[in-house]
Amino acid sequence: MSTPDQGPQDQHEDAQAPGAPAVGAVEPDVTVVVPVYDAMPYLVELLDSLVAQDLAPERLQVVMVDDGSTDDGPQTLDRYAAEHPPIEVVHQENAGWPGPPRNHGLDLARGRYVFFADSDDRLGPEALRRMVEFADEHGSDIVLPKLVGLGGRGIGAPLAADNLVDVDPELVMPSLGPIKLFRRSMLLEHGIRFPEEKVRLEDGFVMAQAYYVARRISVLVDYDHYFVRLRDDGQNISMQALDPVGYSWSVGxxxxxxxxxxxxxxxxxxxxxxxxxxxxxxxxxxxxxxxxxxxxxxxxxxxxxxxxxxxxxxxxxxxxxxxxxxxxxxxxxxxxxxxxxxxxxxxDPGYETRATELGWSRRGGLRLVLETTGDDVPGDRLLLLRRRGGPDALRVPLRGPRDRVETTLPATVDLAEGTWDLSVEKAPAESAPKVRVRVDEATAVPDGRGRLEPYRTANGNLSLRAFGPPRRSLALVSPPRRPVPAAITRVAVTPGTLTVRCEVTTDDRTPGLQAQLEALCRDPAARVRPGTVLRRLDGGRWEVEATFEAGDFNSRRSGFFGLWLELTDTRGQVRLRLPSPEAPRTSTRVPGLRADLYTSSHGNLSLRCR
Incomplete structure (x- = not known):
């Protein structure tokens, strides 16, 4: 092991080189590569989280590349390496940027997978095992973990509400950072490496290639895998000032x-x-x-x-x-x-809107009286409800005088779980600034009813909280228009499982298309959402496939399940019932399941669980 003032070339010629496998050594499942430069005291927290991984030591390799640190990080690294066999340390002269140490660590990697981490962050104790097992099960070349902010670090909206087995590169391109699990053979086969020179968006150079050569990209959101820190010393690279020339060149x-x-x-x-x-x-x-x-x-x-x-x-x-x-x-x-x-x-769009009266209608809808003042009040307006952290949106036309209009959000509208902010915008949508609906402190805000609770935010704006899963099978995430029509073309039943395949026809403009097949009944807690694979066929044609396992239904109470296809792109989301290829009322026993597959009287594909 090198000391802080030695490079690898200064070590004794008989010393074991970092990354060189011992005779009879087992190939690790994953290598974690970490560039390190003046990361104390955060470095200790990262090292502790790596030591705490629930992987057997022989299944894990950690390569810590000290990029000429000037704090006591090098001594800390060597101490951890001496006490914990999976940790290997190399010390190099300062390159001034994360790319070279990441490449150095990649050269020393032996794992089937490589995970790039930063020295001031940390991992959840099950993170690496969960990602490796998922990649092994589904043949994923890239796995995007769920990120959580630390120290006030803002994290964008999650890419999906549930784990996704196979996603289009378009969906994940907003995530250009390297904090992901990569199949090492893919990186080697395509010569994917980080730029050696100091450039901004160097991670994007890597990801813009890796996403397109990967055979399968998966997204995991069912566990807090990785915690991204906002350093209180302001030394995050992402916090440094941007140079217009260099940064724009990197975007290009x-x-x-x-x-x-x-x-x-x-x-x-x-x-x-x-x-x-x-x-x-x-x-x-x-x-x-x-x-x-x-x-x-x-x-x-x-x-x-x-x-x-x-x-x-x-x-x-x-x-x-x-x-x-x-x-x-x-x-x-x-x-x-x-x-x-x-x-x-x-x-300042020239007007403002206030909710001066709020209450519940006799039919359970949320009644709003909106008063608008200003020099430039638009004639045609829309009430916009947008869920925080995602593209989900509902638009309701406002009809009535410009200065005062009454509208009711019907009880039949079933918003997806989360916080929904209310704004007013000029029609047509996205043609002018949105104006948040204000609520004065003197205005009475009613208590919640059912799943909805209106409230006044700290900034004096009107928002809604939607609690729990929607009552109905159709959770409202309403785009201005339905993004994708779909039709099922074939149902294949195999012993012990039900495999459903359907063909989706889109408008050939599907930014970030995702698909999820699911079985839904009246009890929202009993819904079944299997891993779903989306494949592009040609043009606007896609194939969606999912397999329902025996355990999905055998442990559930009897009942009737409808089969639905949920489609999401950056414009919104829609759920569609799957029509059956069989004649109405045809029933087929599914081997290994306590269920019959049948066609409803409306011609839709359904399951009857016994």
């Missing part, structure tokens, strides 16, 4: 790799458009852009013009919603003053 490099590796040009356009929106157009958020010096504003606009000239066409801009389409058009025109004016409009 990621876009180049997407177009190089994605065989579907239409999907590549959507992925690049979303990348441009997230990484470039965010710079024009009102407060952020207004606070910049004039020279820096001009630099961002000029460098984003270069990105647009190469990667973002007129049709891609036209598909963006407010305010991103307007920002992109102003960037293309080089109109800095126009961007500042747009920011003022976003901040």
């Amino acid at each position: 490099q990621v876009a180049d790799r997407v177009r190089r590796h994605d065989p579907d040009p239409a999907r590549a356009d959507r992925v690049v458009s979303a990348l441009f929106r997230r990484k470039c157009l965010k710079m024009y958020a009102p407060a952020r852009f207004a606070a910049m010096p004039a020279e820096r504003r001009q630099q961002w606009v000029e460098n984003h013009q270069l990105v647009m000239a190469r990667h973002v066409g007129d049709a891609m801009v036209a598909d963006l919603g407010f305010p991103f389409r307007q920002r992109a058009e102003l960037v293309r025109a080089g109109d800095v003053e126009g961007l500042l004016a747009l920011g003022r409009l976003e901040t």
